[in-house]
Amino acid sequence: MKIAVTTTRDADESLNYKAKGVSKDLNISYIKRGNFSIKETILKDGFDYLLVVERDKIVIKGEDSALFWHPNMSELKVKSIRQGNKEAIIEATKLEEGNSILDCTLGLAGDSLVFSAVVGEKGYVVGTEINKYIAYLSKCGLENYNGVNGKNIDNIKVVNESYEDYILKQGDNSFDVVYFDPMFKEPNRKSTSINSFRDFADHKGLTKDILMEALRVCAKRVVIKERQGSNDFEKLGIEKYYGGKKRGSIIYGVIEKNI
Ligand SMILES: C[S@@+](CC[C@H](N)C(=O)[O-])C[C@H]1O[C@@H](n2cnc3c(N)ncnc32)[C@H](O)[C@@H]1O
Incomplete structure (x- = not known):
């Protein structure tokens, strides 16, 4: 699976630092977020998923999916x-x-x-x-x-x-x-978040x-x-x-x- 860590577009120094920490923890590369959308970056660089470090959570984004932790039911x-x-x-x-x-x-x-x-x-x-x-x-x-x-x-x-x-x-x-x-x-099969979870599980x-x-x-x-x-x-x-x-x-x- 081709996957890397990145941030939101408006990331500041502290968010970039956090994302670098995540890339180290997971032993996957960190890519600097340019001006492309997540979907464009995924398609352009052939990623399966991008792990996006946001200010309050981490979201694993696919072409059309978003997987993140939540307390669910x-x-x-x-x-x-x-x-x-x-x-x-x-x-x-x-x-x-x-x-x-x-x-x-x-x-x-x-x-x-x-x-x-x-x-x-x-x-x-x-x-x-x-x-x-x-x-x-x-x-x-x-x-x-x-x-x-x-x-x-x-x-x-x-x-x-x-x-x-x-x-x-x-x-x-x-x-x-x-x-x-x-x-x-x-x-x-109807749920895209469950389907992306199934890709990892x-x-x-x-x-x-x-x-x-x-x-x-x-x-x-x-x-x-x-x-x-x-x-x-x-x-x-x-x-x-x-x-x-x-x-x-x-x-x-x-x-x-x-x-
Ligand atoms: C159906 S999900 C569990 C959902 C969980 N009970 C919940 O409430 O969120 C099954 C999970 O078990 C993990 N899993 C499958 N085989 C495993 C194994 N041999 N050792 C540890 N985890 C495993 C999968 O990767 C997946 O995340």
């Missing part, structure tokens, strides 16, 4: 949980204050934000993300985000590593819950071997997010799940450690 879910409503993701994980969870597929950290709110200050979330751009967007996004309570999020650790490598290094029972949200097989599916490792590392349960009607639950031996019954709705499969 997590704010609504956190508010709903606080109002005492049931959310399938929490029914499945059974997370409580003070718990720890390994979110193996961090992505843009929407689910991790829900976990973070439920486990609170005494608990913590570790999120592994294999793609360095997605991990970077999430790390910077979370650092600059004041959650639903207006407080900094300081109980989510972002790890830019594959869950396969990370899990192998963890001891038995080292997290209460281990969670996976693999990429859906049937994408929603890793699409491998889960294997039985990884689930065995996840069971070793969790103290309570392994939870897997999937879609009703198109998932590998049967193949992976998962019988119990929470969530909607309609085809396409989100479901959370559960493997308990001690049945």
